[in-house]
Amino acid sequence: MAKAQQPLLYVFLAIPVTYLVALIGFPVFYNLVMSVQDVNLGNISSMIRPFIGLDNYREVIADPSFRKVFINSILFVGVNVVAQIVIGLSVALFFSREFPGAGLLRGLLLAAWMLPALVVGALWKWIFATEYGLANAALTSLGLVDAGVHWLSDPRIALTSVTIANIWFGMPFSMILIAAALIAIPRELYEAAALDGAGAVARFRYITLPSLTATLLAVACLVTIYTMRAFDLIYAMTQGGPLDASNVLPLLSYQFSFQQFKFGIGSAIGTFSFVIVFVVALVYVRTLKKEAVS
């Protein structure tokens, strides 16, 4: 029986492997090839281009804008992961109180996540406009600030602004994942703990959090991967400016390739992004495995 199935199993194996090699492996490989070549508009259509070793990488690392953008990316991703998990967890806990309409409202929150990033970007650009934006109108009427904040045009604030927008954009997704895991925690545990005299804080600390660890780690990985490739939202809000203050690696790679026509440099930056995402994806796969075992 098992033997008869074997050829078919290889077919099953071949399908995803072919898919991965053709549609994921090849672009990654092609990107690597371009990153060690001198690629310009004139030779982009042929595979044979001057090999220049690691020159593109050297140029990238020596470029002060790359260093700035690299740090931006780490900050952008780091803050997003922490904020999306903390806010997502709080909101998920809030909705788990099961008040009337909780399920519906939780679903509606997801609407933000379903909007196209370019639309969300345009919306936040409007909210953050200095003169007529909602953010400044609200803050000044509450008396929190005297003069309008230059959310998107002050290089010291721009990264914070795009981070806030991205947290708003991505948080509902994290929240839904966490909410699903919350539902899976057996009610009896809480009842038993309550009988033993555990308070709300203790129940959260000793039941909720340990049961969610695996999920939270998975969410952290997913958020890292999603924000690492953030492009449209920032493109719509600031184009990475002013002075690369809100720029991130994917956008910088795009700018080098399609605005400066330095495709090799763009590819080299792409490699940096890829390595980071790949490592995080490995962690994610390992977490999933552990979850499956437990």
Place this chain on the structure above:
Amino acid sequence: MRSKRLSAGLLSVAAALSLVATTAMAAPKTVTLWHVFNLDTDMIYGGIEAFNKAQDEYRIEARVVPATSMVTELIKATATGSVPDLATLDNPVVASFSGQGTLTDLSPLVAKSEIVKPGLYFEGPWASAQWQGKTFGVPRDANTLALYYNADMFRAKGLDPDKPPRTWSELRAAAEKLRDPAKNVYGFGFSAIQAEEGVFQFLPFLTQAGGSIDKLDQPEATAALDFLVDMMKAGIISKDVINQRQYEVANTFMAGNTAIAFGGPWELPRMEKEAKFDWRLTLLPVKDDKNIAASALGGYVFVVPKGAKQPEGAFKFIEFMSDPKILNEGWKTGRLAPRTDVKVENPRWPQAYGIYREQMQSAKARGPHPQWPDISKALQTAIQEALTGAKPSAQALQDAAKKIQPILAKTPL
């Protein structure tokens, strides 16, 4: 009965099929065109329809590509070898494509052409499509910048709307008066975004001050940038301009948040619909001690990518679109003709038409240079550094000059 009907049906199907087959054989050759004009009143729509009706050798099949992704799309097409036969490119980027050998040399076709004659074109637009003595494109339209001003605000602040600012000092004085922080009104607006648009809007100041892109380390360039930095420091220009595209600057003008703004003629259709006040146009100001009239040249160029299957058909359409009769229609959406033999009679927005026609005389082309994007990027950085206060203007421009001069030393402008 039934079988009769069936056979009759079959017969008509066969007849229809053979009809399809014969028309397919005589079918015109398809010429694919990518363009960026999304207003259906643009001359290109009427042009395509008329061209397809006027002859049956070629048939234009058009695809609208958003202006911001045209370059990306064309690069992707070049990389995969599936290029359109014809495309419209923003003029400063043409040299990057032609200089690196990705466009078809149109010189032989132009030499034979009865309609596309180099002598008939304005110098700037024609130059933008030339590289090393060869013609890689034909200008489709031209545009430049002028000053939009809110005449109602002029009156409210005791300024004479019939006497708009003519010099830098008059501009600054008027803008200072028009500024009204309580009503969120800024005196002056222009786009300083970190993109080609920002450079397009800064270059007029640079030229008016007597500076040029190859001499950014000279005091003239510093004077130009300082003029803007000082106005921003004084609160006459919003800090948000460093993140505003040109259409967003026009938005703030139409919303009554900016009293005087830089803008192109392509904003006119929108301005007519959305600006609910007395808006007018005037020439760009000159610097008091220099008196150099200057603006930057914009516009789109028809190019035939290398590898196009129907270059002749594409050029036929270029000729068709270069006919003064078609070019006359361009002004309906605020597109000026790149040719000297086109003069619109009874133009829409007559006052604006006069201003832009006159401003065109001093419109200077960007480049042409295959590395214009690098040159432009260096200047964008300097503008933003100075406006955000990261560096003093002189320092920022000197740093830009250090990046630009080696590029120009290798390939001069």
